[in-house]
Amino acid sequence: NAGVTQTPKFRILKIGQSMTLQCTQDMNHNYMYWYRQDPGMGLKLIYYSVGAGITDKGEVPNGYNVSRSTTEDFPLRLELAAPSQTSVYFCASSYSGSTDTQYFGPGTRLTVL
């Protein structure tokens, strides 16, 4: 059981480039989340999804887009990378959005130069 997987593990982007961070879960969870963690800060919610076809903004959505075409996949898109998006990105999933445990992927470390 792989849980939540994320690719790539590391990436360096130039300003203005675009990329997609991939996230897949095999637990048949309805809810999926994208967080970012900046140095010395807590995790902040970027976007979340309550099921296939349904997404909503979190605390810090600017500069990102998401889609949820299947239960398993929840990719995060950066269209015009900026240095402020240098961060570690975590994807997570849970069965429900209530008190169910969120299971996290190992993270993607992104640097924008």
Add this chain to the structure above:
Amino acid sequence: DQQVKQNSPSLSVQEGRISILNCDYTNSMFDYFLWYKKYPAEGPTFLISISSIKDKNEDGRFTVFLNKSAKHLSLHIVPSQPGDSAVYFCAASALRANFNKFYFGSGTKLNVKP
């Protein structure tokens, strides 16, 4: 503006002794709290939770205490083991019927010395 704060970036404890990790929050609507543990190059993993109807929850060596009047929670690890060395995050949420947005602290790095 951080609604959940962990003011100690790091903590060093001798093996076998108690580790106490602290967390403060500002939003009085928060009624559900979690602790996560994170090893390097891995994602956070759930450790223990507590709802506001309780002031203590225990799971083996881990106990979480909640002081609602002080808006403070703490995680006690007794006895501490070298394998407990990790970054610990607290998180808080105001429970809703369909979705809880969690607010995370910045983490405390615990080092348990053999």
